[in-house]
Amino acid sequence: MPSIRKWLFSGLLVLVPLIVTLWVLEWVISTLDQTLRILPTSWQPDQLLGMHIPGLGVVFALVVVLSIGALASNIIGNKLVHWWHALLHRIPVVRSVYSGVKQVSDTLFSEKGNAFRKALLVEWPHEGMWTIAFLTGSPAGDVLRHLQEKPGSMGEFDEFHSVYVPTTPNPTGGYFVMVRKSACVELQMSVDEALTYIVSMGVIVPGGPKNAQIKALAEAAARSNP
Template identity: 35%
Template sequence: MIRKYLVAGLFTLLPLVVTVWILKGIFTALVGIFRGPLTWLAHAIQLPDPPTWGLALFSALATGLLLLLVGALVGNFVGRQLLDWLDELMMHVPVVKTIYGATRQLMGAIQSGQGGSFKEVVLVEWPHPGSFTLGFVAHRDCSWAVAGGESMVAVYVPTAPNPTSGYVVMIETTKVRPVDLSADQALTWAVSGGVVVPARAPRGTGRVPEQP
């Protein structure tokens, strides 16, 4: 009976603990970004060091204002020219351009719906023959990397419980089966470690349908 209650308590509190852990990470990151400048400013005007809650509040407000400012700049000609100049500058910095360029292309694909954009869920045989998992079509036509790659698709296979890390594999189209699931359902399944089963059962035809 005690063991039953312990297990029930664990699974009841675990989602709350994970949520608090993620929020704590965000809180710590925000405070770390602005701690140095705010502490320097406080010393410059002869004020005591700002408290942690003050740093967190200012960091959250500053981040929100920065996002609003960038969004407003994108909406006018002068702002777009400035952002284009900054974009070109970043693409000429060694090492930085690799990370920045890949991230920019990923965000562009998600916004424009090009190349699959992780919206199409498929069933792939991974990581070895006889075992299967869900993945997302990232791009079609892998001829740039493999001879005869016109008949292959690049599939992103997320890891559990953190879907932001994973593997990108190139697979023959005939070995990839489309699944009647939304991207949200597939991500929920991955984050839950396979515990949360989508309401609709997957069905595949053995081929990935071409995008119109």
């Protein structure tokens, strides 16, 4: 029985990640294959070839994205993009949604963006409890003014971080919070390593010995912020 149990768990450790990976890939490919439906029926590969070839939608989506990117990079395309943005900003309901989504996408995908560039250790959801968060920026304007007026603040010299606290094991959901810069500990791990640590619920520790490093950083931060 001990041997059978060992073999069972060993088999699950090999098969479960493989099955989940294949399922995700199949979902992505099948979803992108739906983009071929925007083509005229006579131009769709299923009609031209007489058979369905999985993955053509991925190639088509990649070609479309690259083509739009190449078009937007030249002078004429850039003017068309600005005209398109101006048009959408004149539509009342669309303007609010589009502006918010565009700001987030510019932050996430821009080469100059700083979103999710650093992994931080912060106290959440209350003092004495620590979790990993990602730096997304810094508050400004009226929000920063109110934060600097809060008790315990050093006024205009107090710095704050805007951070995203992901949930586990699904990091796509989480909380947006603003914390003092002095209360954040910058971790010596990449964003990918931090995401792996979160998704695995702490089972997969980046580098192994960094578990002790995180504990030491938390203790040091607690001593410096009594």
